[in-house]
Amino acid sequence: MSLNRQIEVWLHSRIESFRQADRPFITLTYAQSWDGSVTNRCGETLNFSGPESTQITHQLRSLHDGILVGIGTILSDDPQLTVREWDGPNPQPVVLDSQLRTPPTARICHHPDKACWILTSSGESDILSEHASVIPVGDSDSERQEVPLTAAMKLLKERGLNSLMVEGGATVITAFLKAGLVDGLVLTVAPRLLGGYKAIDELLASDSGEPLLIKPIHTGQAGSDLVVWGDLQYGDSAA
Ligand SMILES: NC(=O)c1ccc[n+]([C@@H]2O[C@H](COP(=O)([O-])OP(=O)(O)OC[C@H]3O[C@@H](n4cnc5c(N)ncnc54)[C@H](OP(=O)(O)O)[C@@H]3O)[C@@H](O)[C@H]2O)c1
Numbered sequence: 001m002s003l004n005r006q007i008e009v010w011l012h013s014r015i016e017s018f019r020q021a022d023r024p025f026i027t028l029t030y031a032q033s034w035d036g037s038v039t040n041r042c043g044e045t046l047n048f049s050g051p052e053s054t055q056i057t058h059q060l061r062s063l064h065d066g067i068l069v070g071i072g073t074i075l076s077d078d079p080q081l082t083v084r085e086w087d088g089p090n091p092q093p094v095v096l097d098s099q100l101r102t103p104p105t106a107r108i109c110h111h112p113d114k115a116c117w118i119l120t121s122s123g124e125s126d127i128l129s130e131h132a133s134v135i136p137v138g139d140s141d142s143e144r145q146e147v148p149l150t151a152a153m154k155l156l157k158e159r160g161l162n163s164l165m166v167e168g169g170a171t172v173i174t175a176f177l178k179a180g181l182v183d184g185l186v187l188t189v190a191p192r193l194l195g196g197y198k199a200i201d202e203l204l205a206s207d208s209g210e211p212l213l214i215k216p217i218h219t220g221q222a223g224s225d226l227v228v229w230g231d232l233q234y235g236d237s238a239a
Contacts, residue, residue: 003220004059007186007229010218011063014184014231015163023153024164026181028232029060030173030199031188031225037196038170043076046196052222053188055085057167060186062088064165066156070172071097080107081167090114092161096147096172098122100134108132119155121147149179174201177212182232185214189226210235 001009011027018025031049032038039046049057061067062083073079074095081093093108098121102109108116109132116132137155138148156164166176176182177200214230221227 003222003227004056006218006220007056007227008059008063010229011060011184018162018183021157023150023157023181024065024161025183026153026164026166026176027060027064027184027186028166028173028176028182029057029186029188030168031057031190032199033190033192033194033196035193035195036198036200037194038168038173038199039076040194040196042170042197043072044197045077046194048190048192048194049188050190050223050225051085053190053225053227056186056188056222056227058083058085059088060165061091062086064091064163066092066094066161066164068094068096068164068166068172070169071095071099071101072171073167073169074102074106074108076169078107079167080111082112091165092117094119094156094164096152098146102132104132117159119147119152121145146175149175149181153181168199170197170199170201173199177232180234184229185232186227186229188222189228191224191226 015025030038067081082090092114093116095102095118097118100120100122102118111131118132118134119137120134121138137152213233215233217230219228
């Protein structure tokens with residue numbers, strides 16, 4: 001079975017067997033160097049994935065109802081978050097942006113077939129462009145706080161998203177892991193040593209201090225990149 005097909009079979013079975021009714025199935029996906037860096041420096045763009053693993057990323061996008069990134073990634077990379085290297089539908093784009101810093105000129109605000117959902121905690125509710133709508137989440141008095149993730153995931157489920165791909169960046173990756181909201185992980189490891197901005201920050205300083213486990217684990221090679229995927233196990237289930 002091809003690597004693309006193996007990942008698809010795994011993901012379909014995980015989404016189908018997911019039983020939590022109050023949020024989507026959440027897959028965390030990102031590319032890192034062998035030393036765990038996602039880029040050279042925070043805010044810098046560095047595309048170090050090969051064409052084969054880029055294709056897997058686009059395939060994964062097409063297999064999820066929604067795709068989410070943080071405002072840091074919008075400001076540094078200006079991603080389109082569309083499916084271009086694979087045949088399949090575009091997922092619903094979602095941005096975590098508590099202070100409404102998404103520029104109306106961002107490519108995500110000019111999506112070919114979907115209005116981007118900008119989740120905010122600022123209490124404002126405005127339209128950035130005809131292709132983006134601002135959705136307040138949580139307590140509108142908490143003006144300087146980040147978007148509350150549990151409430152945000154409940155809202156996405158209510159809006160019809162049964163599966164969500166979280167594509168970074170590092171702050172968002174860490175926040176989802178700390179919140180216990182990750183069900184599956186697909187990691188692309190490029191054969192480089194960057195010594196740069198790490199994908200996961202201060203995770204082990206979280207309240208429980210428990211390491212997270214990926215089990216069962218699957219591996220494959222896409223060009224010169226290693227692809228590792230599996231189910232994320234928290235707490236007792238990690239034993
Ligand atoms: N290698 C890869 O696969 C990959 C993928 C994506 C990005 N990147 C890289 O990662 C870097 C960007 O990462 P980043 O850490 O700066 O930014 P980020 O994770 O994309 O976005 C973080 C921002 O999201 C907002 N946010 C709102 N609610 C949040 C919540 N509940 N939890 C966490 N964040 C929340 C916060 O800004 P506000 O408080 O203003 O809302 C926060 O600063 C770039 O250099 C990019 O190139 C790499």
